[in-house]
Amino acid sequence: MSLDSQPHGAPPASAALESVRLKGHIGHLTEEEGSALDKFKALAAQKGFYTPVGPSGKASHDDGTLVRYLRARKFVPQDAFQQFSDTEKWRKDNDLEALYEKIDVHDYQEARSVYPQWTGRRDKRGIPVYLYEVGKLDSKKMIAYSSSTSKSKIKGPSPSRMLRLFALYENLTRFVMPLCSSIPGRPNPETPVDQSNNIVDISRVGLKQFWNLRGHMQDASQLATAHYPETLDRIFIIGAPSFFPTVWGWIKKWFDPITTSKIFILSEKDVLPTLSAFIDIESIPKKYGGKLDFECGKLPLIDSQVRAALDLRGAEDMFLTAPVRWMDDENGELMALGVGSVDGHERKERMAVLHQIAVRQLTRSSTHQGAIPQYKPTAETESQSVQPSILHTVQRNEKEGRTDSRPQSKHQQLDGTSEKDHPVQQHAPPPYDPEASLNPMEKQPQAQEPLAPLGQRLDPTFTESHSDPAKTLTSSVPNGKPTSIEMPIRNGAPPPLDRTETKYLTPPSDPSEIPKQFP
Secondary structure (H helix, E strand, C coil): CCHHHCCECCCCHHHHCHHHHHCCCCEECCHHHHHHHHHHHHHHHHCCCCCCCCCCCCCCCCHHHHHHHHHHCCCCHHHHHHHHHHHHHHHHHCCHHHHHHHCEHHHHHHHHCCCCEEEEEECCCCCEEEEEEHHHCCHHHHHHHHHHHHCCCCCCCCCHHHHHHHHHHHHHHHHHHHHHHHCCCCCCCCCCCCCEEEEEECCCCCHHHHHHCHHHHHHHHHHHHHHCCCCEEEEEEECCCCCHHHHHHHHHHHCCHHHHCCEEEECHHHHHHHHHHHCCHHHCEHHHCCCECCCCCCCCCCCHHHHHHEEECCCHHHHHHCCEEEEECCCCCEEEEECCEECCEECCEEEEEECCCCCCCCCCCCCCECCCCEECCCHHHHHCCCCCHHHHHHHHHHHCCCCCCCCCCHHHHHHCCCHHHCCCCCCCCCCCCCCCCCCHHHCCCCCCCCEECCCCCCCCCEEECCCCCCCCEEECCCCCCCCCCCCCCCCCCCCCCCCCCCCCCCCCCCCCCCCCCCC
16 A cells, blocks of 8 residues: 555644634634635525625624635635535425424434544633544444434434434534633634544454444545535544554545545554643543543533533533533523423423623624624622632532532522522623633733623524524534545645535524423
8 A cells, every 4th residue: 555545643733733723714814715705605695595694783694604615615605605505405405403403312312322422521722522432333232223213203305314413413513612612711712613623433443343334434424524514623543453544545535635634543652642732631531641531421521611601400411412502592691402302392491501701702794803802791790790719619629520510609608508509590600710720820911802791692603593583593504525535644734635526515594482481
């Protein structure tokens, strides 16, 4: 086998730099890229696939979603529109909105068990980290899953196994990415989190098992390429067996060139140094040299910053392993709504609310550059705020291994009452200080960012529908198609990428109204 056909080794050190990832993203577009976005919008609007900002102040699709199509098509507006329009048609044909709202929760969780799972953690740039342990997908498990999908009650133009997979990608774009975008303290808050990092463990996988799983894994890879483009930041493959170079020849055909450039095969000695360049040691699973007690099948372990930004109101396991989407509630707060169905009954359950310390990103339909303003507490909310020590309590509890590391509210600390006495926190905590846990000698002076008025909402992946007075949300998703390329071993910067024509598809969203009452 020639060297050109072998997969990459460890990525270069420069790949971990934030400046590398931000190229072509909102807030960091060049003048030419900003012009391409304007032309793309005009073309999509002319063809009836995009509605500019209306009386509500919102466009039908946010800029972050549109820019993903442009990145996937090298910022050629005509090519991006072709992908975008195909995706919108695909989304309508498969009724993606209804699918995510109605999918059986058991079916969803069963699908989640055979695909990459969010660890609950983020990398150093705020991007969610997923883990996929392929060795756990033995023939018995896959036969049982195949039998289950054949009995699924959800029907559509696509096979049942694909409909379940669609729902998992909807969760990534409608729940995980918006949540990660909202958490304070991450670098470059002006840029929405619209990608994920994946650790794929193929240790103890034999050639026969690999061959039997080829169709299963191909479904996921081609769906990401075709319908959800530019939602992948990196794939780190760990534990590659000696025969892997042999199967790489057909694996790489599942992806387009831009995606194959993001796949890195790590030798045993490169695993921890490479992962720790991107991810804090506390968020790397123990089996790869980190400190996180997580493996596929376990409940995601959300970090202290995420937990501090949330007011959980439903069962945490359902919040993290069942279909959930974000929307504005009746008080203008960003609320996580549990959807799907249980025993044939659709659920509309208030799962969590994002505290006002969250970075509420704006959807910018005419501005491509500039910092996003952040929340500034008023005198009234400041007087009601939670003590800064609460955040330290969350971080300390997590380090001590407590399963419930939620902080006590202010009045719980003062009067010694338990959480049962005060189940819902009624006051907003103070803006999160990303340096709060640092030694004073380690703190670096930083320029203060402009602050946003209270009530501005996060919307990296969703936007309010301009035509729906019920304040529903609209999301979108993406595309691409596999192409065979030759990939040299990575010794420095990535080689130039040649994107060939592909077939693609994506989606927006038209969620249901906010329920008047919640369980």
